[in-house]
Amino acid sequence: MDISLSMLSDPEVMGMLAKGVAVTLRLFVGAFVCGFVIALLLSALNLIPSRLVRAVIALYVEYHRNVPTVVQIMVWYFGMPEILPKALRLWINQGNTEFSFALIALSLNVSAYYYEDIRSGIKAIAGTQVEAARSVGLGAMQALRYVVLPQAVRFAVPPIINRSLILFKDTSLAMVIGVTELTYQVKKIENATFQTFQIFVISTFIYLVISLTIAALGAQVARKYPASFKS
Template structure:
């Protein structure tokens, strides 16, 4: 059996790999940004002194943390369109609905983890800091935005980076609904060339390289913005 990397000399194979890698990175970055924004919104909403609101957030978090990610993706792709008006459903299907629904599912999923990481960071900050911020005239939202959140996010950097690594790997689950990301294209190449070992070794190297780059970036951010706070 030939274990060479001769596949990379084929322009069509390289094109498929680059196309899949591009989709994977767009899906990852889109879900990361949207998920973090949703997590910050949930953190702000959690300040509302309402048991109902906090219970709803709790249910949201428990669902996304305890239901398999691949199931959540399929629920959005196969289930959600069925409850939409027919006109809206047809409009969605005109575009790249597979990518859109995968992006929504991954964003919501990772937001639940980011929210818990940020909330843990907030709990690590002394309550007197919030009281001091309110004492100088800041509102609850302003105190959260300017005093608490900057420190909480710094404290939460390690678990956020770890969850981001998992998010990057979870993008491969989007292939179950036909998103042409890296794993989808790798399987397509394998079906054409029958060079299973070679193509999966190439994909392994790509995933490993990008994961290490994310980890290195996270380590740099942690050093650049250390969680220096006084309890």
Template sequence: MDFSFSMLSDPDIMSMLMTGVSVSLKLFIGALICGFLIAAIVTGINLIPSRAVRAMVKLYVEYHRNVPTVVQILVWYFGMPEVLPEAIRGWINQGNTEFSFALIALSLNVSAYYYEDIRSGIRAIAGTQLEAARAIGLNAVQALRYVVLPQAIRYAVPPLINRSIILFKDTSLAMVIGVTELTYQAKRIENATFQTFQIFMISTLIYLCIALLIAAMGARLAHKYPADFRN
């Protein structure tokens, strides 16, 4: 059996690999940003003193944390278009439908985990911080934005980074609906060359290098903005 990596000299194969890496990174960065924004919004909504609102937030979080991510992607891709009006469905189908629905599913999924990480960070902050913020005239939203969240996020940096690494790995699940990310492209190359070991070893190394880079950036961020545990 030939274990050489001569396939890397083929410009077409290299182009497919680079396309896969590019799509994976776009999916990861898009879901990371959208997921974090959604988590921040859900955090603010959960502060509303209403049992119904908090029950809805809890249901949202439990769904996304307990249903397999690949199932959530399939629900969005195959299920959601069926409940949309035909005009909207046609408009969606004109674009990159697979990528868009994968991005939505991954964003919503990771937002539930980010929300729990941020909430844990908020719990680590002394209640007097919020009281002091309200005492100087800030309303609940301003106190959350300017006092609570900046500190909570510092506490939450380590789990947020861990979840972000998992999010990057979860981008490979988008291949089930035809998103041309790295695993999808690796499978295409394997089908064309029959060099299974080589191509999946290459994709493994790419995933490993990017995941380690994310971890290193997270460690640097945590070092630059350390949490103050003295409050």
């Protein structure tokens, strides 16, 4: 078996790989940021003493945690355009539709997991801290913003790092709707060159390097912002 990696000297192959990595990272970073913001909003809403609000959030979380991610991507790409207003559908179709819907699906999916991580962090905070914040004049939202969420996020850092690594790997699922991320480009190269083993060795190495980089950055953040239990 020829295990030569000579294809790395081919400018066209390298260009396709570079494009795939760029799209993958854009998808990952976009979904990470959007998912985290959505998770913070859900965490804040969950503190509202309303059974209806909490039931809606619980349904949202259960859907995104129990339906396969690839199915969620396809629902957004194939299903949602059918129920959107025509004007909005035409506006979306003017851009990179595949990337946009993949970003939405991955953001919503990961937000459900981030929300659960942050909710666990909130439970780890002593109730006396909230009472103390209220006693010095902070309102409910101020206590949430300045006391509860900053500490909850610190407690949630380790599981958020793990989920972010899964999110990065899940970006490869976007190829099913034609997003030109790394796995999509690898399949194009494999179909054109028939060098299956070689191109998948290269793509495995790329995924491994990026995953280890994300893990290292996450570990650095965890060390810089360690969680501390206070009563």
